[in-house]
Amino acid sequence: MxxxxxxxxxxxxxxxxxxxxxxxxxxxxxxxxxxxxxxxxxxxxxxxxxxxxxxxxxxxxxxxxxxxxxxxxxSPKAPPRDAEEFLKARLVKLKPEHELLIVDPYLFTYSRRHNAAEYAETVARLITPLLTSSMVVRMIVSAQASHSWVEEAVLSRLTAESSGSRLVVAYSEDFHDRFWIADRKRGLVVGTSLNGIGSKIFLVDELRSSDVASVLDAVEPLLGD
Incomplete structure (x- = not known):
């Protein structure tokens, strides 16, 4: 050849x-x-x-x-900002129009209580590009792993940047993996919580339609209106 x-x-x-x-x-x-x-x-x-x-x-x-x-x-570990850009590029491809579902037990992790404002900026940089004025953002997190200071900082920062998006938080201890699903149709599985970006090797991969349906079935009782 x-x-x-x-x-x-x-x-x-x-x-x-x-x-x-x-x-x-x-x-x-x-x-x-x-x-x-x-x-x-x-x-x-x-x-x-x-x-x-x-x-x-x-x-x-x-x-x-x-x-x-x-x-x-x-992929090797990258500096946090490089890894952040890598993840942002994948998330933007979801192109949510009406709803963004984030299943991440450690989204409001207790470990970020001492730098909650800085962490909230990171979360906002990743999520804000996905938002529209009429979007509902549903976040399913672990109550045991969360801290009120971190949750308040993240929600306040997102509210300031969201241009009218509605933020809904639900609590469950039944999930370990992290999923991002747009409009209940397109999804990603993310191998780290947002607080772990840059500190470990992680994967980001597309979910098949059947996997999106399975995740939605599992979270249905928590979705609310």
Whole structure:
């Protein structure tokens, strides 16, 4: 295959068991130091690690599902503001018109009680671009994990920026994963709460229609009017 950018494409090495995303990044760094490139490959397609990361950032792990089972984003940790921009770009694609549902047990996390105002600014930067004047924003959080100072700071900041959007908070201890669903049709699963952005590797992936329906069934008793 003369059109392949790497002439030794017939050489393939398989690791067993499959390495974690942290180990893949370490292997990639070691390969670079030795003058090699670490590729993700499934014939007839090959991708550099950078291409994998770019595709994951833009489309999520489901972009690779037909080629292999992808359980996690292998993107490295990024500075908080960089990670924030990555997440914002994915959230904006939801394009909610009437309702935004956020299931995030730690949205008003107790751990941010000492910098609640700063954290509220971060939350507002992520959510405000999604808002319209007539939108209902429903937030399902854990009462046990929340702190009143953080909740008040976030809601006050969103109210100031929301141009008439209605904010509704419900409490439940039944959820661990984080979901963002627009107009009860389109959704994302987010691998970290907003307070964890930049401090850990996390995935963002699209929800299938059946998964959106499952989440809505689970939260239906909490949605209210």
């Amino acid at each position: 003369t059109d392949h950018p790497y002439p030794d494409e017939e050489n393939q090495f398989i690791l067993r068991p499959s390495p974690t995303h942290q180990d893949v990044l370490r292997l990639s760094q070691a390969a670079d130091e030795l003058g090699y490139r670490l590729l993700f490959a499934r014939r007839p397609l090959s991708f550099t690690l950078e291409q994998v990361q770019s595709t994951l950032a833009d489309r999520g792990p489901s972009a690779f599902m037909r080629m292999m089972v992808a359980a996690e984003d292998i």
